[in-house]
Amino acid sequence: MLNVFIAAFVLFLLAFLGMSLGYIIKRKSIQGSCGGLSSIGVEKVCDCPEPCDARKKRMAREEARQKALEKHRII
Secondary structure, three states, X not given: OHHHHHHHHHHHHHHHHHHHHHHHHHOOXXXXXXXXXXXXXXXXXXXXXXXXXXXXXXXXXXXXXXXXXXXXXXX
């Protein structure tokens, strides 16, 4: 039983190392068989021309936070 576990572990380790070496050498992002979202022109997660309400709220909160940090900055 332990031999099977060790053999499976070594097999997965070799596959993982092979994939990571391929990534390091080629410097290409990992993608699916059909090229991923970049093949259809989507460059980011949210490719909407107009952000949704939740995104607008997050952006407003972040902007307010940045202003508060600037206002209370010591240096």
